[in-house]
Amino acid sequence: MKFLANLKCNHTRASFREYAKILDENLSANDDVTVFPPFSALDLVAHKFKLGAQNFYPCESGAHTGEIGKAMLDEFGVKSVLIGHSERRELGESEELLRAKFGFAVKAGWQIVYCIGENLSVNEAGRTKEFLAEQLKNIDLGYKRLLIAYEPIWAIGTGKSASTEQIENVLNFIREQTSAPLLYGGSVNVANIGRIADIENCDGVLVGTASWDATKFLELMRVVSHRYTSLS
Numbered sequence: 099m100k101f102l103a104n105l106k107c108n109h110t111r112a113s114f115r116e117y118a119k120i121l122d123e124n125l126s127a128n129d130d131v132t133v134f135p136p137f138s139a140l141d142l143v144a145h146k147f148k149l150g151a152q153n154f155y156p157c158e159s160g161a162h163t164g165e166i167g168k169a170m171l172d173e174f175g176v177k178s179v180l181i182g183h184s185e186r187r188e189l190g191e192s193e194e195l196l197r198a199k200f201g202f203a204v205k206a207g208w209q210i211v212y213c214i215g216e217n218l219s220v221n222e223a224g225r226t227k228e229f230l231a232e233q234l235k236n237i238d239l240g241y242k243r244l245l246i247a248y249e250p251i252w253a254i255g256t257g258k259s260a261s262t263e264q265i266e267n268v269l270n271f272i273r274e275q276t277s278a279p280l281l282y283g284g285s286v287n288v289a290n291i292g293r294i295a296d297i298e299n300c301d302g303v304l305v306g307t308a309s310w311d312a313t314k315f316l317e318l319m320r321v322v323s324h325r326y327t328s329l330s
């Protein structure tokens with residue numbers, strides 16, 4: 099089970115040092131964890147988790163004010179990137195830019211966590227699959243280092259996760275189109291991680307709010323590993 103932490107605009111360099119220390123003290127070699135801190139907290143320390151970038155501009159370097167390119171990410175050994183997160187789409191990232199970012203990341207050989215998800219009105223209109231199929235048309239579903247995160251917008255940061263049936267239904271639909279690992283994201287917490295981890299095509303979770311405190315994030319992993327230990 100993959101555990102991805104999107105720290106968003108949280109953690110200073112100093113507080114991330116503490117965060118990383120807690121993870122390093124508690125993670126084992128079998129844990130598959132990637133943390134996406136703010137750029138200013140990226141570090142050169144060897145961790146028991148992978149470091150990822152929440153964003154990047156599809157360039158090596160250049161005249162792109164306020165952006166981060168591959169040269170800067172290479173310096174920190176970052177090889178995993180989020181693309182298509184709804185909070186970036188809301189800031190105006192177009193399908194065209196997402197395509198450019200995807201193509202650039204493929205050329206760089208990065209692991210891509212491609213986020214897709216519908217808003218409440220699309221969901222309520224029963225058009226979720228149609229909408230997601232359109233979003234997926236934008237990318238190469240055969241890319242070897244692709245992970246797809248299904249993140250319904252109405253579930254992100256709201257405390258209201260999608261139901262097991264909704265997640266299962268959508269992940270089965272995506273699975274028909276790709277063998278890439280599939281993640282769920284949207285108000286994952288200690289109370290719902292057990293049922294989410296049990297969903298057949300769910301290979302991991304992308305966690306926002308419940309990952310910002312390292313101890314709480316570890317608690318999610320403990321719930322899952324205890325469940326699997328007690329089942330075996």
Ligand code: PEP
Binds near residue numbers: 104253255283306
């Ligand atoms: C996210 O932003 O990717 C996310 C899943 O956030 P949250 O866990 O807070 O819903």
